[in-house]
Amino acid sequence: MATRPDDGERVLATLRRHIEGRRTVVAAVDERVDRLAGLLSDFVLDGGKRMRPRFALAGWAASRPDAGPAPEEVVTACAALELIQACALVHDDIVDASDTRRGRPTVHRAIESAHRRDGWDGDAARYGVSQAILVGDLALSWADEMFVTSGVDPAALSRALGPWHAMKTEVLSGQMLDILAEASGATDEQTPARVNRFKTAAYTVERPLHIGAELAGATAETIAALRGFGVAVGQAFQLRDDLLGVFGDPEITGKPSGDDLREGKRTLLLARAMTLAPEEDGRFLAGVLGTEPDGPTLERARAVLVDSGAVASVETEIEELTARALDAIASDAISTHGRDVLRDLAEAATRRRA
Amino acid sequence: MATRPDDGERVLATLRRHIEGRRTVVAAVDERVDRLAGLLSDFVLDGGKRMRPRFALAGWAASRPDAGPAPEEVVTACAALELIQACALVHDDIVDASDTRRGRPTVHRAIESAHRRDGWDGDAARYGVSQAILVGDLALSWADEMFVTSGVDPAALSRALGPWHAMKTEVLSGQMLDILAEASGATDEQTPARVNRFKTAAYTVERPLHIGAELAGATAETIAALRGFGVAVGQAFQLRDDLLGVFGDPEITGKPSGDDLREGKRTLLLARAMTLAPEEDGRFLAGVLGTEPDGPTLERARAVLVDSGAVASVETEIEELTARALDAIASDAISTHGRDVLRDLAEAATRRRA
Structure with missing residues (x-):
């Protein structure tokens, strides 16, 4: 990336x-x-993977007409x-x-x-x-x-502190909601969508881009374009994560196979399968959550996610979000070299295998 | 206070x-x-008790020749x-x-x-x-x-961020050492003395005073006087806490009687008793730590702390530290009204019952 x-x-x-x-x-x-x-x-x-510093640096680059390297103090602020x-x-x-x-x-x-x-x-x-x-x-x-x-000038720092602070409250709130959803057994799509929006999209993509843009003194138009891109890519990133959490290769992800089911994570993928799957399959899936499924059980749970159409539906949504993201930055408010970087990052975040 | x-x-x-x-x-x-x-x-x-904001505001007042109230932005920074x-x-x-x-x-x-x-x-x-x-x-x-x-001016904020950041690392390090000391069964006096120095003295008194002083644009001499006062009062405060943790009235402290023994806290009071008490008493005391002692056991543990001379020794140390603290601020570097406030705070921190 x-x-x-x-x-x-x-x-x-x-x-x-x-x-x-x-x-x-x-x-x-x-x-x-x-x-x-x-x-x-x-x-x-x-x-x-240094994703957040990279998105922040991309936000900085996308807000600058020239394509030079970021000064040391900007790299430091983004690395934080x-x-x-x-x-x-x-x-x-x-x-x-x-x-x-x-x-x-x-x-x-x-x-x-x-x-x-x-x-x-x-x-x-x-x-x-x-x-x-x-x-x-x-x-x-x-x-x-x-x-x-970090050494960035006081005006830039003061601007960037807005998204920096908002991001911290958002990611913590999103994480608290995630834990609450799991404990309360929420099955609606709205709750994981909100978790996705704040715990992942805001925290991983939107706010890092926003921080980088504020450090660069970006215009309101540039910031709006970057945030629009960031929310969409961030949501797509989480949906990819949902798929990897069930179907990912442990050798590549570094996490045990089917980890999300074992943890009983309330993902959007899961909520969608519960909506789409026949009642019996839905009950089976619910029963697997938070247990230690053996191989055949894990295979059947994966089959329910595929056969219900949930996987295909989530893949489609990833495609749509990625398209929406690229659309958001197809404007003069984003520098040409910045757009190339953002496109590569979007690709890496949504097509990755780990 | x-x-x-x-x-x-x-x-x-x-x-x-x-x-x-x-x-x-x-x-x-x-x-x-x-x-x-x-x-x-x-x-x-x-x-x-709002102790840390009060010490910070006292640091601010002690660094100002005039005795007016602190501006709103200073109160906000200290309240943080x-x-x-x-x-x-x-x-x-x-x-x-x-x-x-x-x-x-x-x-x-x-x-x-x-x-x-x-x-x-x-x-x-x-x-x-x-x-x-x-x-x-x-x-x-x-x-x-x-x-x-908080709205304090950028130069004041930049100065105050030094002790603000140092304080956070110090208190976390002190707390980590405290937990480590308990788990490793440390019986030396040096370990609880360091915990006392960083988890309590720096965090509760020295750094808040330092922050307030930096917000006020204090001279190096004033800062040194306040920090000297702060370290001594802070250490005395913790020694008082050690005594209250074993002898405090649950009605006043809000904590169960003898809580520190039950938790197995490695206090300086305890380390001193282990050094001073006859071997059999020391073994008894060590055996009580981290257990749920009944009334008579708790009474005997208290008696060991008193009879060994540890309690009297700690009381003497509180007196000496308080005297040293007052000595540190007996200089023109501290404003007269500030000195009165600091004296009251030292009194409250070291003679309190909760």
Whole structure:
């Protein structure tokens, strides 16, 4: 998912610099705590697709007539999004009781293992969760610090803080709704659509583009075009995620096969299948949610999703959203080089296999 | 704990305004999520001693020659500390598995109860913890938003962001060390002393004063005096807390009697008793930690703390720290009216019963 070829490296370098600086503060408190901060550092620096910084940089580029590289302070501000994402993932993994992430132990599980290895007192699992809550809080704190001390000029920062703050409230609200939907057994399409809109579309695409555009001093017209593109691509991205969550190859996604069914996730794909499938199939699907299905059960659940027409319907919706997104940026308000970058990002976000 | 008589009301009013504003963003996502945000609102607005905003306002006043009231934007920036505290308490209550806070159910327990009441799917306790993690994240996000959008002038904000960011990393590191100390069974005095220094002294007193001073454009000399005062008062405050955690009246503290022993907290009071007490008493005390002691066991544990001389030693240390604190502000670098306020705050923090 390329913006400029070296953007990924620049994002990584600025993240490394910021995290190393913050760790000197932690190490001054205690070396043992710095080892916990090291887990956050590894988590941020060793993996991830850097989607949000890339979208933010694309928003910046799309708002500039010239096609030069983004200045260092803009890369830094955009890279800060990666630390919000670290908080979101570390806390999500606690909420979902996930054991692995990107093919490695989740942060709470890694801390739990260290507790066991050292033969410490008390419940190792509880200890892992407790420290991981705080590791996530550290990531969220460092995100804000990185953003506001990025060095972008005060006027640009002040503009960009609007979407930055809105995004944080939106993604947390969307995540709370997601958990609530699962617990309350919501089967309507509106609830997952809202989760999709705020937890994914706003957070992953729309607001990063908006932040990049505000950093670049974009016009209202450019911002509106980018946000329109972002909402559509973000929704399509989540629908692709819904499909991968059931049909994805564990070797490529790094997550167990059929993970969303096991977790009982209330996806739009699922809601649509419940609406479209014959009653018996719908009941079967509902019964699988939140269980540990064996191979044949998982296969039958997948067959219900396909045979009901839900998969085809979601694929069509992805196509439509992608078309709508490209349409939104087919205007002079978006720079030519910016449009190329956005098109590549839309492609990568909606056709990916992981 | 008075600074100016109406400071508490002004802090409350600006918190109410900010939270109500943020809740419109949440309500636009989903009304059900806004009900969860309402729990945060109640938590912040209905209780707490507002210690950190008061120290910050005292830092501001102590750095100003004139004795007028703080402008609204300064009150707003200082009040934002209360939202960091809300995150810290909501997350701490999860970590400590506390059922009550300020005599009411903790946030995770309140959410757990609502889940049970509504007969939802899955584990109610896990649901309560999951949503409360996110409620805490919301508080932390809103704290930063309130601080940077307070309206203080950009130069003052830029100065104050230094201690603001340092404070967040320090308190999280201190809290991580606290949990680590408990799990690893640390019995040295150095570990609780560091927890005390960063989790309490820096976070509750030193950095709030520092933030207030930077907002006021204080000289380096004034800042050094305030931080010296803050570290000493903050450490004395925590030692008082250690004593209240074992000897406090549940009617006044709102926490169960002997709560620190039950939780197995590695306080400096405890470490000192382990050093000073006869070996048999030390073993007895260690055996009580993290258990549910009955009345006579609790009484004997208290007797060990007193008879070992640990309580008297900690009381002496509180006196010495308070004297050192007052000494630090006995200079022309601190305004006369500011010094009066600081003296009152030091008194309240170190002689309190709750």
